[in-house]
Amino acid sequence: MKQNSNMPAFLSKLWTLVEDTHTNEFFTWSQNGQSFLVLDEQRFVKEILPKYFKHNNMASFVRQLNMYGFCKVLHIGSGIVKQERDGPVEFQHSYFKQGQDDLLENIKSKVSSSKPEENKICQEDLTKIISSAQKVQIKQETIESRLSELKSENGSLWKEVSEFIVMLLQNNQPVSLKRKRPLLLNTNGAQKKNLFQHIIVKSPRSGLYMYIFIKMMNYLF
Amino acid sequence: MKQNSNMPAFLSKLWTLVEDTHTNEFFTWSQNGQSFLVLDEQRFVKEILPKYFKHNNMASFVRQLNMYGFCKVLHIGSGIVKQERDGPVEFQHSYFKQGQDDLLENIKSKVSSSKPEENKICQEDLTKIISSAQKVQIKQETIESRLSELKSENGSLWKEVSEFIVMLLQNNQPVSLKRKRPLLLNTNGAQKKNLFQHIIVKSPRSGLYMYIFIKMMNYLF
DNA sequence: GGGAATATTCCC
DNA sequence: GGGAATATTCCC
Numbered sequence: 221m222k223q224n225s226n227m228p229a230f231l232s233k234l235w236t237l238v239e240d241t242h243t244n245e246f247f248t249w250s251q252n253g254q255s256f257l258v259l260d261e262q263r264f265v266k267e268i269l270p271k272y273f274k275h276n277n278m279a280s281f282v283r284q285l286n287m288y289g290f291c292k293v294l295h296i297g298s299g300i301v302k303q304e305r306d307g308p309v310e311f312q313h314s315y316f317k318q319g320q321d322d323l324l325e326n327i328k329s330k331v332s333s334s335k336p337e338e339n340k341i342c343q344e345d346l347t348k349i350i351s352s353a354q355k356v357q358i359k360q361e362t363i364e365s366r367l368s369e370l371k372s373e374n375g376s377l378w379k380e381v382s383e384f385i386v387m388l389l390q391n392n393q394p395v396s397l398k399r400k401r402p403l404l405l406n407t408n409g410a411q412k413k414n415l416f417q418h419i420i421v422k423s424p425r426s427g428l429y430m431y432i433f434i435k436m437m438n439y440l441f
Numbered sequence: 442m443k444q445n446s447n448m449p450a451f452l453s454k455l456w457t458l459v460e461d462t463h464t465n466e467f468f469t470w471s472q473n474g475q476s477f478l479v480l481d482e483q484r485f486v487k488e489i490l491p492k493y494f495k496h497n498n499m500a501s502f503v504r505q506l507n508m509y510g511f512c513k514v515l516h517i518g519s520g521i522v523k524q525e526r527d528g529p530v531e532f533q534h535s536y537f538k539q540g541q542d543d544l545l546e547n548i549k550s551k552v553s554s555s556k557p558e559e560n561k562i563c564q565e566d567l568t569k570i571i572s573s574a575q576k577v578q579i580k581q582e583t584i585e586s587r588l589s590e591l592k593s594e595n596g597s598l599w600k601e602v603s604e605f606i607v608m609l610l611q612n613n614q615p616v617s618l619k620r621k622r623p624l625l626l627n628t629n630g631a632q633k634k635n636l637f638q639h640i641i642v643k644s645p646r647s648g649l650y651m652y653i654f655i656k657m658m659n660y661l662f
Numbered sequence: 663g664g665g666a667a668t669a670t671t672c673c674c
Numbered sequence: 675g676g677g678a679a680t681a682t683t684c685c686c
Contacts, residue, residue, distance in 0.1 A: 671680070672677105
């Protein structure tokens with residue numbers, strides 16, 4: 221095995237200790253070389269772990285195996301003796317095979333690849349979102365002031381129109397006399413009725429001022 | 442020393458081993474109890490470090506001290522013998538004083554306080570910003586459709602008013618005859634002139650249509 | 663099986 | 675002195 225500088229210590233240690241023929245009795249390759257076996261966990265923990273690592277906990281060893289993508293091989297109580305508690309433990313990784321140390325370099329740690337990228341993306345996205353939100357906010361202010369202008373102008377226009385009508389009615393002049401089409405045509409359609417047709421046809425004079433007043437209130441407040 | 446569950450193992454170990462009177466010969470409090478001394482680095486590394494930690498490197502011990510905010514005390518060659526290479530090493534922390542174990546809880550790791558919070562804030566803020574941006578976007582759509590409504594209605598009203606004026610002028614009726622005050626009073630003030638006074642006073646009839654046409658174009662497109 | 667805190671190593 | 679990778683522990 222060529223010890224590349226970018227090969228994690230855990231992997232080279234694992235390879236070394238599974239290759240070590242002195243411990244084949246309780247830690248060795250499986251028959252077909254596709255996985256490795258811990259045949260005696262007690263001896264493995266006491267005799268091997270402290271020799272290669274800074275601990276003697278099976279859990280920490282397994283945590284590292286999981287960190288590098290190894291999977292426990294399940295023995296579904298077939299022909300294996302004493303399965304209950306301290307039976308043999310088997311681990312497997314598609315790039316950890318007997319006689320194929322050239323595959324080892326494909327084994328990657330799960331933290332080294334994922335965590336840093338997420339943080340970088342988080343920072344970039346944060347910047348993008350903030351600047352985008354600021355632009356929307358600025359545009360919103362522009363729109364709101366434009367809206368306020370239009371609202372005010374609209375109120376004034378309604379007032380104008382109503383005063384025109386009042387003036388004409390006071391002069392006993394028929395409003396729609398010389399007109400070919402309705403006075404208020406909404407460009408976007410039917411939602412609002414034609415105010416003046418409505419007034420002239422249906423409203424008595426006493427109702428006219430109330431109608432105009434309500435209309436104005438809608439636009440001024 | 443009360444071993445709180447939130448006290449890092451490194452700090453309680455450090456306190457224990459500096460308090461240990463058996464090792465006062467080469468690892469102990471300074472005279473005034475404001476700092477601690479490594480009088481014999483060789484013995485400290487070989488006899489103490491592996492007993493309390495999972496290593497025997499002075500560098501790793503110092504790395505942890507720095508991680509928890511301890512500072513090396515500089516001896517600027519005053520009265521101290523053999524300063525050159527393996528002289529005594531002294532470390533100090535404002536919350537690590539002889540006889541004051543109650544201060545220990547104020548010592549914080551530099552990573553445990555800064556890194557996780559940044560990430561948590563990043564996540565929380567991300568959620569807040571996104572939901573806030575969505576609300577702004579929704580409101581913006583409401584405002585824009587309201588604006589579009591008003592714009593259209595405003596155009597229609599200008600059209601109405603202009604047609605009134607045209608009608609009145611065609612009937613040779615003086616527009617401002619019976620009025621006590623200007624026709625177009627903007628509620629928010631002076632920005633826009635009184636259109637009709639302007640027209641009546643200054644515009645010849647030929648200019649009136651052009652003026653109204655421009656006004657309408659502004660609101661319809 | 664894996665997230666996250668703490669520890670150790672490596673490196674500037 | 676401290677940033678960052680890897681290792682070990684603790685916990686769900």
